[in-house]
Amino acid sequence: MTTQPAPIVVGYDGSTGSQSALRWATAEAVRTMAPLRLVEAFELVITARPSPGHVVPLEAVRTARQTGLDAVAENVRLHHPGLTVETRLEGGPAARALIDAAAEARTVVLGSRGLGGWSGLLVGSVAVQVTTHAQCPVVVIPHDQRPHAHLGPTVLVGVDGSKASAKAIDFAFDxxxxxxxxxxxxxxxxSPFLTYADGASMLQFDEAKVREEARLLVAESVAGAAAEHPDVHWTTELTMGGAAQALVRRAESADLVVVGSRGRGGFTGLLLGSVGQTVLHHAHCPIAVVH
Structure with a gap:
């Protein structure tokens, strides 16, 4: 008995961001030979005094939305005949629909902002909620991707030795x-390692030693994924300072940045750590948050 692979779920609402997410998700589904599932959600807004003659039956709204979603799916099938494309129209909040869909998904892909989002925000509330609570990797496609010139495509991954970081590394190499x-x-x-030197009262640290230990941490963390992907070239970058700021700066010349949902030292009650939140709100390339 053949088990169907988990689907690539994409949040779709017709916005520019969701169209970019659909393109990314389609390419991922084709690559992994996984089904592509388009999920759209709608909430019924009830006013206290509806205008006469402007009341649209709920079933008519649902039918119209389903027809539009099916047309989008059919267009994807037309360009990718071998791809299985499914649609789901869910009533209720978009974040809840996508979080529920993530329970059986390989990856969830969505735009950073959908229809109705505040134009001043880089990331909408739906993207924040889904990356925080989804049970699978979530890829967020920013609405304002910035073109950059570099020699070749780059996947940037944050490494800190945590379990979440290990999953992020596997995803990045894949x-x-x-x-x-x-x-x-x-x-x-x-926070460099501090030691007393020759009984002196002033705390000092050996920067060369700290850097070497950091290099070993990265090498040990990456070793497994590198062995499984021998054709992928990888390099190490070490820097003193905040991880979030370093990732955001380096993401300016990356095609994808991958972070774990929570790193070392994060509060266990938080599902998405401060580094992930900062990168999500400030990076201008696709961001993958891996749980």
């Missing part, structure tokens, strides 16, 4: 292999 891209494994530290 994506890099598909994109024929280089992996840049970035590690940053803000």
């Amino acid at each position: 994506q890099a292999e598909a994109m024929h891209a280089e992996v840049v494994a970035l590690h940053a530290w803000t």
Whole structure:
């Protein structure tokens, strides 16, 4: 008995952001030979005093939305005949629909902002909620991707030795292999190891030693994924300072940035750590948050 692979779920609402997400998700579904599932949600807005002659039956709204979603799916099938494309129209909040869909998905892909989002926000509330609560990797496509010039495609991944970071590294190498891209494994530290030197009262640290230990941490963290993807070239970048800021700066020349949902030292009650939140709100390339 053949088990069907988990689907690539894409949040779709007709916005420019969701169209970009659909393109990314379609390419991922074709690469992984997984079904593509388009999920659209709608909420019924009831006013206290509806205008006479302007009341549209709920079933008519649902039918119209389903027809539009089916047309989008059919267009994808037309360009990718071998791809299985499914549609789901869900009543209720979009974030809840996508979080529920994530329970059986390989990856969820959505735009950073959908219809009705505040134009001043880089990331809408739906993207924040889904990346925080989804049970699978979530890829967010920013609405304002900035073109950049570099020698070749790059996948940037944050490395800190945590379990979430290990999953992010696996995801990054998998994506890099598909994109024929280089992996840049970035590690940053803000608290160097402090030791007493010759009984002196002033705390000092050996920066060379700290950097070497950081290099070993990255090498050990990446070793497994690198062995499974021998054709993927990867490099290490080490920096002193905040990890979030370092990732955002380096993301300016990356095609995808991958972070774990929570790193070392994060509060266990938080589902999405401060680094993930900062990158999500400030990076201008696709961002993958891996749980």
